Amino acid sequence: MVKIGKKEKNGDLYKAILLLKDEEECYNFFQDLCTVSELRAMEQRFEVATLLHKGMIYNDILERTGASSATISRVNRSLSYGAGGYDKVFERTEEK
Secondary structure (H helix, E strand, O other): OOOOOOOOOOHHHHHHHHHOOOHHHHHHHHHHHOOHHHHHHHHHHHHHHHHHHOOOOHHHHHHHHOOOHHHHHHHHHHHHHOOOHHHHHHHHHHHO
16 A cells, blocks of 8 residues: 655645644535545545444445445555554544
């Protein structure tokens, strides 16, 4: 899996996200930033990641979310071999 290198990314976007104060601000920002289909795709991938993290099997995830098996596999690879972003979010969610 190819990761975005520091020289390739624009840190301003990530810094801007960190400035958002609550869920409503975040929602409004992403609505301005993304198309509806981009938002739905990200929401679906996050739901798939959450269900995989909880131990749900592919077929049940496919049925529940409508995600393709390719999307489920891609998210599973990110969970297993990614940068650890999902893990950090799940860890912090479980702490609350």
